[in-house]
Amino acid sequence: MTDPSGAGIRDAATTPVIPGFFPDPSVCRVGEDYYLVNSSFEYAPGIPIHHSRDLRTWTQLGNVLTRESQFPAGVSAASRGIYAPTIRHRDGTFFVVGTNVERGGEQFVVTATDPAGPWSDPIVFPGLGGIDPDLAWDDDGSCFLTYCALDEALRPADGSLPVIAQVRIDLERGILLDGPREIWRGSGLAHPEGPHLYRRGDWWYLLTAEGGTERGHAVCVARSRAIDGPFELAPSTPLFSRRSTGFLVQNTGHADLVERPDGEWAMVYLGVRPRGFTPGFHVIGRETFLARVEWVDDWPVVYTDDVLPGRPDTAFVDDFSTAELHPRWVSPGAALGAFVSTHPDGGVALETRPTPAALSVRARDLRWRYEVRVDASAAVGLRVRLDEHHWYEITLDGHAAEVRARIGALEASVGSARATGDVVTLVVEAVDATHDGPDDLRFGLVDDNGERWLAALDGRYLSTEVAGGFTGRTLGLRALGATPARVVSARYLPLGDE
């Protein structure tokens, strides 16, 4: 970045290319096509995969982990589950390597010839305690898995852990060819993680995320003549950070590089959009952004001066009329197939499942409206969720509508109304804040008597700064009673971001 205060670059790079909770981006290119994956934590199906031809406009192709044999839904606590996958392509095969932190001592690889799936069952590499694995192949075709090691056995004498460690693997046989060893301790900032290795000319580059994924987050780079080191730190470090700036996008880090067909390079990275009074609250998670990269003296330099075209189109209407659910739909705590089915009268039927299971989508904008048309004869809830202890929900049961809020250990009813008619529309909006928060969340309904608002709540309590963790807000629908609840359609509309 050119201006450390951020003041001169307010108009550039403030728009994510994949808005909403899509963190830890990893990208690869095959010909003219780019493929990008993100962390998904406790949500199933896991690891969303997007496609683009220009790195700016992305379309979700599907999800990588769609079967119980790949990621058993329901076993993961909030902000655990699937962390920081890497996607690579070699000789006609796509590889995604990742970590399920519920199975902390191992890393897994899944493969596919079509990135839209199906992806293979996982090949598991045990004895690799840590997160954020990367795959790279050296000139003779040996495959190296490089990761952020959290294993006590690798703790250096100076006490610093994690370290970046590496192991040679046989992908076909699913075995380690030697023991993991430390290859890099980072630039000196906290939490060196998210390693990615690249070959360019005679150099191997090791990109790391450092400083932790909060305001101090940064991207650092080192290089070596060999894939396994020794590495030297770039003379100018960190390579990219927004720490201590006034820039509208903060926490920038955890990046991946890609070479374009024209020989230019680009970088995808995560960032957040905190809003409201100090310390600033970000509410829709860590999002995917794009930068361009130039090479000076065989070191990368990052530029965010590219003004991206328009805002990504996040609006959707879904009447669930297609044979398969759109890949935007996910659930914490259960596989969608376990409680969502086609309703004979149109829409979907939701069966009751213990929380947190819910037919969910990511909120993707700073201001938005979400409307869900439901059959008023069944009991149903629409929940804005950060985690199990931070949510606001509007419920409808026997035409009685109620808004409830849970913040930490406290839960309260904050508004109610009676609805009329056979089909009622439940509405949530994220609107401008009235109490110095990042936004207000207001809950209402539309029935035979028109639109009514039941409650408006300060959005800060559904933010990462309050709740902690790695995810963002999701909008989840769930059945509350013994009878399946019918959802006729869902509509999400961005309202304009600032």
Ligand code: 6LW
């Ligand atoms: C991820 C780590 C990070 O594994 O956050 O921002 C962790 N960086 O590299 C969870 O996404």
